[in-house]
């Protein structure tokens with residue numbers, strides 16, 4: 070059998086993400102480094118706010134995780150509501166989760182305001198539990214959110230779940246979050262790019278930024294790139310999981326890790342309609358999460374998972390196929406058409422970060438697996454901060470952005486951490502049922 074293609078499935082159905090290259094300008098108001106969801110949203114807001122903008126990327130537009138993700142749009146924070154409540158009190162928990170909701174809503178707002186055609190489907194999210202203890206914990210957390218924030222959820226027992234998903238016997242039940250939605254991430258980036266170009270921003274793919282230094286000749290910065298240098302009054306660093314040694318201060322505060330995806334070949338529609346009839350997004354409760362959805366158009370399955378693991382992309386397809394068939398055994402034999410990876414990152418306190426490193430150098434970064442909403446939201450907020458607008462205020466600017474001694478940006482501890490989390494997941498999953506591949 071041929072190896073699957075190592076390229077995001079999303080790129081098949083987007084127009085070019087390589088705008089024609091023009092010479093770099095000598096001087097600009099704002100240089101945005103990184104052309105993913107964060108950089109694209111920031112650049113658009115900065116142009117709309119009247120600033121001249123260049124958007125620079127080492128690769129094509131959206132080269133990083135923004136065209137490599139699963140397209141799930143949800144409200145996920147690494148800290149549960151109950152954890153924030155217990156540690157910091159109700160106001161703290163509510164303020165963080167309210168802003169998380171703003172981030173969740175911002176993607177739809179941008180899509181509607183800019184009339185982006187990116188296959189938004191509000192199908193809802195189902196979270197699948199493999200033990201009653203997991204299901205009770207999940208329900209208790211969602212009940213707290215309902216009580217304090219008014220967010221609705223539905224608990225599904227095994228029987229109700231089977232009307233939703235043809236899932237393995239190992240799954241005991243789940244919850245349904247009806248307002249969660251999904252998009253086509255490639256089309257989202259392509260749509261934003263077209264709006265930015267129409268708004269008059271300069272976009273320079275294949276332009277690696279190698280340095281940012283305070284200008285000796287007055288205010289602002291000299292931005293050194295692989296295609297020459299330019300002066301900028303402000304710089305926004307939106308490089309997330311791809312932050313390199315040229316941004317050492319940030320790199321020492323970030324833990325990058327890979328995530329993986331697989332797309333099946335075309336599957337019979339009747340089979341998909343039986344196994345996943347409602348076109349929702351699906352995840353489990355594992356720390357090392359597995360996420361499944363139908364492709365826009367509905368004729369393939371896309372599977373995301375194995376975060377943080379170290380493996381060649383050629384292995385990814387097979388492993389994710391095993392994860393898929395363990396969850397949906399009725400899917401039967403499948404062909405893998407694509408397998409690819411991308412990089413995310415987190416901070417040491419697991420919170421997203423918005424702020425400035427020194428006056429004039431801004432960042433919006435560290436979203437873990439929730440970068441479509443958080444990148445959209447914090448990219449816009451970073452732009453509003455640069456524009457001096459009150460709307461730039463954020464709870465995610467209020468926390469220290471710390472590192473740990475001797476850490477230089479290479480997460481040597483990741484394999485041990487991933488093994489520990491895998492063990493924790495196995496223990497949580499087996500407190501009720503052992504995963505079997507039968508239904």
Ligand SMILES: Cc1cc2nc3c(=O)[nH]c(=O)nc-3n(C[C@H](O)[C@H](O)[C@H](O)COP(=O)(O)OP(=O)(O)OC[C@H]3O[C@@H](n4cnc5c(N)ncnc54)[C@H](O)[C@@H]3O)c2cc1C
Nearest residue numbers: 103105106107127133134135138139141278328411440441
């Ligand atoms: C497999 C996978 C699945 C995911 N699924 C989801 C999901 O379903 N939902 C969700 O919300 N989130 C998901 N995420 C997370 C989400 O994709 C990211 O958090 C988000 O895309 C980050 O966007 P960004 O614009 O900040 O960074 P990125 O999109 O990663 O962009 C960073 C850019 O910076 C550029 N860059 C880096 N250094 C330089 C330099 N020195 N000079 C010039 N350019 C530079 C890179 O080339 C890159 O294009 C997933 C991530 C992965 C990997």
